[in-house]
Amino acid sequence: MLTLQQLNLARERVLELLNNAQVPVTAAEADKIEVTDFGLRDFCRFGLQQLDYVDSDVFYAGEIVMLPNQICPEHHHPTVENEMPKEQTFRCRWGTVYLYVPGEETPEPKAIIPPERAQYFTVRHEIVLRPGQQYTIPPNTLHWFQAGPEGAVITEFSTGSRRAAEVFTDPGIYKVAQMVTQGLKIVLLGAPGSGKGTQSRLLSTKYGTVHLSMGNMLREEVAKGSRIGSRVAVMMSKGEMVPDSVVFGILDEKLTMYNSYILDGFPRTLSQAEYLDKRLSELNTEVDVVFLLELPLEEIIERLSGRRVCSKCSRTYHVRFYQSDTCNCGGKLVQRADDNPEAVRRRVEVYNQEIGPLREFYSRQGKLWEIDGSKGMELSFGDISRILDEKILPEKRKRAEKPN
Ligand code: AMP
16 A cells, blocks of 8 residues: 555646646546555656546446556456446556567567566566557457656556456456555544544545544544643543643644645544534635444443554554554554543443434534444445445545636
8 A cells, every 4th residue: 555645646646647648637627636656665667547437337438547657556447247348448648558468579678677577577578658659459468568768658558447347467466456546534433442533544545544543632632741632631531531722722723734634533523513514614615525423332331442553653453353552653552541441331321422412413414424333344344335435435526627
């Protein structure tokens, strides 16, 4: 997975390259750019950026944008019964593309085949595409390509959907497309332990949104020993809410710093939700969507009692599934001061008091989606992503395209 910084940088470079190619894109389209590193974590060498114009079951059109020397590894689109075979035409708009397909091996290829993965680049017949040149790849045909030293912009027209099956020769590859979605504002509601932190992390990776966890920001103040921190430490360890004046101060600073974010742990009360709406309308914007993660009480208690948190990156684990006391990032895993039975009981009580009016507030605005949080991390994330991809983002784009 790419970091937020890499995603933002890739997006900027893509817009630059599209501009070089004189391909106009609207702000809403710029929000749809997808980026992948093919799971290889070597983004400068292996990576691809895509912008879809049309993607239906029968037809695809869009731009492929490649940063200098980036490679799209070898793959083919197997024909699947009852689905349209995928025939693709690549037309180079800007830069140079070295495309490889089955046929006689080109003796001195322009592309640099990565030596450690050479066995996964089996087709070696070279086709060089420069602006205005195009090539059609028949269905089921192995191919891979690399951009020249300036990068490349390639328009793709094809039968079948872009999301048609794609089989990579290299078994180590999994293609996860990530998006940098500008201006997306998500609120996550749910009891303590309902998985808000985990879902926020997945969401920020996929959509390029910043994770703003009020609990984490308050804990940072406590850890720093700041004036705010010493004021709220005891309240937090007992599971009590900290005063609005404190959380509003922290929130205000973040709302002016970021454009796309997930609010986790804010708002927690109706008055906080009203405050958020007021602040956002002053900034000429609004919350796009609210997800409420639902989970039975017994499961909440079970999750919180075994929860361990990384003291460095705040990632959470459960002792039942992860026995080590060290996080993947090297940080030490600790139990949160408020994950003791007494504080958990109090936090759940506070949550139950406040969630009714909040639920009502956001459902009246038509923004609330209830998510079954007991399905497991991936399935709940699948539900959330589907709502974002199929409902929220298309509507947001439509609104952005409407002339004022
Ligand atoms: P969390 O990490 O979301 O479980 O939050 C931990 C603790 O931080 C809560 O139990 C509260 O003491 C405090 N806190 C977090 N968010 C808020 C909020 N929006 N309003 C008041 N207190 C909060």
